Amino acid sequence: MPSTLPQAEDHVDVLIVGAGPAGLMLANWLSRCDVKTRIVDKRGTKIFSGQADGLQCRTLEIFDSFDFADRAWRESNHMIEICLWNPDDQGRIRRSDRIPDTIPGISRFQQVVLHQGRIERFFLDAIKEHSDILVERGVLPTAFEFDATKADDFNDYPINVTVRSLSDEESTPQQQQQQQHHKSGDGKETTVSDGLFRSNLAADDTDDLIRSAESDPAVDRVESIKAKFLVGCDGAHSWVRRQLGYQLEGDSTDYIWGVLDIVPITDFPDIRQRCAIHSANAGSVMVIPRENKLVRLYIQLQATEHAQAGGKADRSWITPGIILQSAQKILHPYKLDYSYCDWWTAYQIGQRVGDQFSLKERVFLAGDAVHTHSPKAGQGMNVSMQDTYNLGWKLAHVVKGYSDPAILKTYQSERRKIAQDLIAFDHRFSRLFSGRPAKDIMDEEGVSMEEFKTAFEKGNEFASGIAVNYGSSIIVAKEGDSAKQGDGTDVASLDNTTCVISKPQVATKIDVGKRMPSFKVLNQSDARPYHFQELLKSNGRWRIVVFPGKLGLAPNMRRMQKLGARLESPDSFLHRYTPAHQPIDSVIEVLTVHAGPRESLELLDLPESFHPYSETMGWDYWKVFVDDQSYHEGHGQAYANYGIDPIQGASVILRPDQYVSWVGKVDDYEDMERFFSAFMRPRQLEKE
Amino acid sequence: MPSTLPQAEDHVDVLIVGAGPAGLMLANWLSRCDVKTRIVDKRGTKIFSGQADGLQCRTLEIFDSFDFADRAWRESNHMIEICLWNPDDQGRIRRSDRIPDTIPGISRFQQVVLHQGRIERFFLDAIKEHSDILVERGVLPTAFEFDATKADDFNDYPINVTVRSLSDEESTPQQQQQQQHHKSGDGKETTVSDGLFRSNLAADDTDDLIRSAESDPAVDRVESIKAKFLVGCDGAHSWVRRQLGYQLEGDSTDYIWGVLDIVPITDFPDIRQRCAIHSANAGSVMVIPRENKLVRLYIQLQATEHAQAGGKADRSWITPGIILQSAQKILHPYKLDYSYCDWWTAYQIGQRVGDQFSLKERVFLAGDAVHTHSPKAGQGMNVSMQDTYNLGWKLAHVVKGYSDPAILKTYQSERRKIAQDLIAFDHRFSRLFSGRPAKDIMDEEGVSMEEFKTAFEKGNEFASGIAVNYGSSIIVAKEGDSAKQGDGTDVASLDNTTCVISKPQVATKIDVGKRMPSFKVLNQSDARPYHFQELLKSNGRWRIVVFPGKLGLAPNMRRMQKLGARLESPDSFLHRYTPAHQPIDSVIEVLTVHAGPRESLELLDLPESFHPYSETMGWDYWKVFVDDQSYHEGHGQAYANYGIDPIQGASVILRPDQYVSWVGKVDDYEDMERFFSAFMRPRQLEKE
Incomplete structure (x- = not known):
């Protein structure tokens, strides 16, 4: 039951929903351009461990353009070499190849790994240094209105979003289990936090939060924000996307993966390298060495019997111990254990792209709200931040009156095309990585390890972010059909005399x-x-x-x-x-x-x-x-x-x-x- | 009249007097080694502009070993090229040479310029990150006692220093003039702060401060600090040095120099290079481009008529306007003006070295307390920090019981030798820079510009700090006479079996x-x-x-x-x-x-x-x-x-x-x- 009392009201140029990497990148851009901006997030705190970690070289170039690449470069683990491990004739895993992680010469940076919490910290510090924009946490949007009659006047405010402040209790996600104990090899018990509440195996809690907030009688916790522009950076369950009625198109696979962030105790020789390990019959592991002596392991779980038919898998059986056991089987005969686990989660691979990225160039969607895929290529956070890096200056130039709003159409044209490419890449890569290695050339169900290596090397160029090539448009003066070079949106020059x-x-x-x-x-x-x-x-x-x-x-x-x-x-x-x-x-x-x-x-x-x-x-x-x-x-x-x-x-x-x-x-x-x-x-x- | 009431008392391993670069370097070292340390400074605040600025490549290497070279590297102006300007046959100044500022290949860093206040900030941040040591400002040592009977037991506390907290008013130095107005070329007036209170043209105010503090009745502002070690990093007027009765040996010259930190408005083409400019008859200027578009100018003042016979010069006639006029004459026919002046000062060149650096290896002197010289080679702050970089780990190892106290003798042996070399270098360099250029080869009173260039290039190697070569000692296992390779102190091995x-x-x-x-x-x-x-x-x-x-x-x-x-x-x-x-x-x-x-x-x-x-x-x-x-x-x-x-x-x-x-x-x-x-x-x- 919504409150019927008068609400506080504010007018802003841009309202950002979601303070993850995509939302923070946008707020950061707008903080440099003196654009009146608010950014709200339903969670009560930023995250402190786990989550996304890989930073592509293009992302580091962008960070450098905002003067904080040095912080990421310094704190992160640098990814230099990839080792491929495959079963030999006897089924024992062997190192079959070493390849550079970043293709030499494509950038002055190389791929690095650093947890998302630090990256959010860099953004928060940068935003504070350049503006008065504050990230408002524990603030939930509960209602959205769009006045289409105002949509053509870019000085007007066609958007009205009602937001409510949550109590601390409401804005703190429940851990799956309050005390997650793991008994390591030496019998010691440790407590770790998990990321399942953000995993795609978890149900969305937004509706519960809205109901809980609306039943609260405190009127000073409700506010109406009128905005020229609204940007939904609110993740795979995007509330903004649901208001627009837009869809994510695609599907999910049956593969379930576990993730462990641990300080490994092991005799596996390449534990400080990025490794793709295909065992003969026990599944695959990807090794991602991280900062602070941590290593992230992506571990394929032999778990199809637990999956619910045609839907989300049951996750109650997944524990760090189960994930570790799977890893130990895959890495056999090498030993693996840990006494410190920093974070863990599990997910089911799904690949989807939003059908539309914008409503009349006044509401935009970015990041996980319009593309979801597997995390192993280290792409998600990068592509999400690059979405809003693309959008930020365009919004600023329209707000400040430097530019015609026509440039805003290039956001969907440029970024939806990237999302489509990303999903195609991820689809192919996930299949090759999750599949069982071919026993020989006649084993058609198995995955050829040569094909995998080739895909991996090609994937590296894509994954660097350097290959991005925006199509012909009003702001990219090159030959060709601008609709075909983008996602189909019409972004050509307004008339031929200016072409x-x-x-x-x-x-x-x-x-x-x-x-x-x-x-x-x-x-x-x-x-x-x-x-x-x-x-x-x-x-x-x-x-x-x-x-x-x-x-x-x-x-x-x-x-x-x-x-x-x-x-x-x-x-x-x-x-x-x-x-x-x-x-x-x-x-x-x-x-x-x-x-x-x-x-x-x-x-x-x-x-x-x-x-x-x-x-x-x-x-x-x-x-x-x-x-x-x-x-x-x-x-x-x-x-x-x-x-x-x-x-x-x-x-x-x-x-x-x-x-x-x-x-x-x-x-x-x-x-x-x-x-x-x-x-x-x-x-x-x-x-x- | 000292207070007769009971005093608060504390025991520390190391007491540092003076929180300039030398004192902060030492506190920083000790903060990494878990040594109980206090550091006091009579001034109420750190400095915010002006003062020393050059950072040698060796200093940057040391900063990097403490993990903050990147901050200095990023914020500083990088010194790449030196241009020498000399009068031509018609007496007009011309660029005669370009040479690299740092000799290529000697270090992974090059010389940079950044004001002392930022460097002190890096130290303060680093100390805070690694320890609970707080810099105690507005705290003045007023009495010193040394119990020689305790000097041989390195677990005992032979030192007792009484300190008093100053009021804010006492600890804030008076500007020479409260409002320093300068009318620039376009008629605008600006207000600038000066550094004369720290200049060697200013009288020391320590005794006044002690008298003022002692007449204050507040008993809670007096404390007795018992220390194993005391280190005086308290500048050219060092109070600690005076307690020991040690002398600075050497003398001062008649040359008076003015210093301006300005954003220059000029058509002089090399204003963003380091330049040594000798005019035919109007004196010399050194140009040091700095961070934030500032340029520092060291300007020779034609002012011998103002100097007092055989002593300190009268400084009352020196203003930014006077200094600017001198610069304009030297730079003629190029124009020079400014509308923003960040800082200015004036000084008289003096070159002196302390006769002893230590009392029984329990009290040490470092930095300006034991060497003073001209600032133009960008040496002072570097050599001062390197003094305590040399001392810090030795103190820590003795305090922690890892090492015999014998290693402490190497401090004087190693650093007094460096100070002697520095003064010899500065003596030669200052004479060449302050002298009038020779008109021709027969002009014996003039300075040969060829000789100047050679000295400049050689000076660069010395000035880099990389050439430092500590002599044979108990901790440097090489051939030769350890007394001759140092300042004469006996630092050889204790017996031959360990040599x-x-x-x-x-x-x-x-x-x-x-x-x-x-x-x-x-x-x-x-x-x-x-x-x-x-x-x-x-x-x-x-x-x-x-x-x-x-x-x-x-x-x-x-x-x-x-x-x-x-x-x-x-x-x-x-x-x-x-x-x-x-x-x-x-x-x-x-x-x-x-x-x-x-x-x-x-x-x-x-x-x-x-x-x-x-x-x-x-x-x-x-x-x-x-x-x-x-x-x-x-x-x-x-x-x-x-x-x-x-x-x-x-x-x-x-x-x-x-x-x-x-x-x-x-x-x-x-x-x-x-x-x-x-x-x-x-x-x-x-x-x-």
């Missing part, structure tokens, strides 16, 4: 639609080496990167002077899209990387556009870089690595999320202008 | 007495690359590093098995010097770096000594490393870089501060034992 196509031949190793690769360059003014991506902080700015080639050549310098003059002109697109009284680099930043040598140029030889002047701070010494030999860190060979001719040069437009929008000639001023004019709003319109 | 000499030919590029160089090696168990120094954390442990060569060779493996068996034996020196119930690696840690390939070895093939077992944690996977190719970070070539033959191998003993004590053959067990027996105390003695 710009890149000239990929001028930068043959920069792929339009992929994230900008990174090589070392030197600051012109102080010779300090930077990885180029370090210059691409996630602060909401578009960037034009000018590669003018060798500036010792008079035509190249003249070309720069001409481009500089056009950019400096009061009617240039730079000035047109930058609000008055904001620094000229605050919406679109111009960076330069010349082909060297560094000593051939003085910074002040270049026009002011390339190193803006401030009356209080003098010249900007952090915009012009050079591809040259460093004293201590070698030569980045950026021109060669980007495929840019040091005579001809190139220009590149990067989205605020580091993805490449356009490549063209150094002085293609008209194409740059046309590109931006397709979706940017001139500052004059702001005042209307 | 061990290294075999330098087995590791030709590891210098006994210098810090262990660092190259990348891979962890045997997970293939992760580490810079070798990363394994040498400052946790108080001695280390034996075994380089067994190629373990695929049967004789090499047999040698390791023999060494392992001897170390495992209950009467081995490892067991003899490790207190019962402590882990076997807690006093002396054994690390192994084999010559590869990594795939030729399984960890458990090696004896247990090299990867100790714990009943709760299993095998230790972080003791055995390999010199091999990594997937992502190249090949460290450690054997080649250390000058070790991969067939013969070598063993190395490292002090807890990373300095090399001894090198010998892989299985020189007897020499290792004799080395340690010269100063280590067997655990049996503890119980007596």
Whole structure:
């Protein structure tokens, strides 16, 4: 029975439901862009152990753009090598292969493992440093209204969400068992916490929580939040998704897996490597070494007899001891035991994708709310965070009036396509990993270990996150059918006069639609080496990167002077899209990387556009870089690595999320202008 | 008039007076070693801007051993290139040379600049993380007593220091002027804080503070601290030094320098480089670009007419405006102005070294209390911190009963020698920098710019801190006269039977007495690359590093098995010097770096000594490393870089501060034992 008393009311630009990695990434983005944001979560506390753990190299690049990759890099366990273990002729497991965990050269980071609780901590610290946004825990949304008549005015608030504050008791999930005892090999008993309440084997408790909250008479615990945008980052049981009536499409398998986070006592030689172990008949184990001497084991449970026909498995029989026994059978003849278990859970593999990611570009779904799959490829948390990394700057630019709302359609186009790819990958990989190894070439029911290795290696590229290639759209200027390159959503330019196509031949190793690769360059003014991506902080700015080639050549310098003059002109697109009284680099930043040598140029030889002047701070010494030999860190060979001719040069437009929008000639001023004019709003319109 | 009422009393192992960088480094060391420590400082707050700023690469290595180099590296400005500017034939300043700021290859770090307040913050955070030690501010020592009859019993407390808590008003230094206005070029006025109260142009206020505190009737603000050890880190006016009656020997020059920390507005092209600028007739400027867009300028003031004959200069005429005018003259024809000044000060160069660094190895002096010099080489804070980095572990080992007090004599022997070298360097460098450039080769009064450049380059090696080479002593097993290699103190072995000499030919590029160089090696168990120094954390442990060569060779493996068996034996020196119930690696840690390939070895093939077992944690996977190719970070070539033959191998003993004590053959067990027996105390003695 809802309360009938007056409710408190608030107006926000963005309301985020769910403070897991996807929700926190979004709040973090918006905290850098000065967008009025609230974020609520029904749970009373953040998590402290277990849960997701793998961080892809692309995720670390994104963390670095928010200035906290170093914390993750430092605390995490680094994944360097994968060992594959398979049964030999006698059925005994043997190490059959060693392969690098991260493909060498694709990123300046490699995959690492760190528990989700630490990652949430980094986000919370970053949000606090940049804004007043507080994560509101123990706050449950109980009602949702959408006024479609307001949906076309992006300054209006079509969304109304009622939220209620829960008591501490309501917001603390029950452990499956209060005291989970395990008797280890030496007879000692230990107590551990389990993650089953978040597992897909657990029933959702949201409806119970709503009923419990609504029967509470305290009126000050109810609030009505009016929002321009609502984003559901509230997990596989998403309450926001249910309000929209959207579905997860796909199905679940009969495979049940157990997970143990333990400090292992073992003679298995590769316990500190990532391992995929196929036993002859006892199932499979994946070994994921973690921080703090922990190792995570994903262990296939021989448990089909316990599964309920056609539905969720009964989980009451699963204990750490049962999971350990399964692992011991698979690892035989090696010994495995533990005296410390940090966390454990069990899950049934299911693969599903949401049918829609958005309601009229006012309500969005992200993360587990729109894709669920198996955890073993270390993908879930990464793809979820990358969903909202894609969405955050788009919301901010629409809220601030920089951009036409049309860019918001690219969220579903870009991210639903990724989710579909992920589920296809996971489907294939899970089958290969859960299957019994083939005894020989005639054993058609068994899984070929050669096929598994090939899939594993290919999977690594996908899993790195570096391969993501967004399709043609209003913000990605490349050839092709934008519907086919995405999930089918129409995201093409609004009209043909603004349609710009890149000239990929001028930068043959920069792929339009992929994230900008990174090589070392030197600051012109102080010779300090930077990885180029370090210059691409996630602060909401578009960037034009000018590669003018060798500036010792008079035509190249003249070309720069001409481009500089056009950019400096009061009617240039730079000035047109930058609000008055904001620094000229605050919406679109111009960076330069010349082909060297560094000593051939003085910074002040270049026009002011390339190193803006401030009356209080003098010249900007952090915009012009050079591809040259460093004293201590070698030569980045950026021109060669980007495929840019040091005579001809190139220009590149990067989205605020580091993805490449356009490549063209150094002085293609008209194409740059046309590109931006397709979706940017001139500052004059702001005042209307 | 001292209070006659009963005083509070406390007993501590170590009392530190002064919470600047030297005092905080010591507190930080002791916080890792579980030593009962108090640290007091008469000032009411830490400093927030200005003061010392340069961090040498050796200092960063030390910070890394305490796990916070990454914070300094991240926040600081990196010093990459030095530009030398000299007058040309027409007397106009020109860039004459570019040289690297840090000599390439000497360290994995390069020199950086970050203000002292941040560095103190890193120490404070680290101390808090590892102990309950609190920095007690506004606490002034007022009386010192030393009971020489207790000085020979190192379990007794010969020291008694009376301390009084100051009021907030007493502990806050007065700014020279409450409102320091500067009218910049555009007519705007700004307010800045100055550092003159800490400058050597300021009178010491300690006696005033003592008088003021003693006249205060509040009895609860007086305390008597009995200490085993007292360390004076209380600056150039050191109160502790005065209690001992020790002197600073040396003299001061007539040169007066001003310092400005500003955000410069200038067309001088190298303002973001470290520059040494000699004008023809207007004096010299050193440019030190800093963090947060600041630049520090050291500016020679044309001010001899203001100096008092034979003493301290009058400072009342010095203002930021005067200093700026001098800089403008020197930099002409380039323009220089600012609208933001963060800090400023002025000083007169003086070079002095303490005559003694210790009283009976119970009271020690460190940092500015025993050496003062000019700040421009960025040395002062570094040498001061390295003083107490040298002392900290020695105090801890004596307090804990691991070591004979004889090792404490090496503090003066090692650090007074360094101070003498520093002053000699500074004397020469200051003269060259303050002098007028020679007009031509016949101008004997002028300074040759060639000579200046040579001195600058040589100075860079000294200034890096990497060149430090401690002399022969009870803890540095090398040839030569230990008195001559140090400051004259007798630090040789107590008797000849324990005298061990290294075999330098087995590791030709590891210098006994210098810090262990660092190259990348891979962890045997997970293939992760580490810079070798990363394994040498400052946790108080001695280390034996075994380089067994190629373990695929049967004789090499047999040698390791023999060494392992001897170390495992209950009467081995490892067991003899490790207190019962402590882990076997807690006093002396054994690390192994084999010559590869990594795939030729399984960890458990090696004896247990090299990867100790714990009943709760299993095998230790972080003791055995390999010199091999990594997937992502190249090949460290450690054997080649250390000058070790991969067939013969070598063993190395490292002090807890990373300095090399001894090198010998892989299985020189007897020499290792004799080395340690010269100063280590067997655990049996503890119980007596």
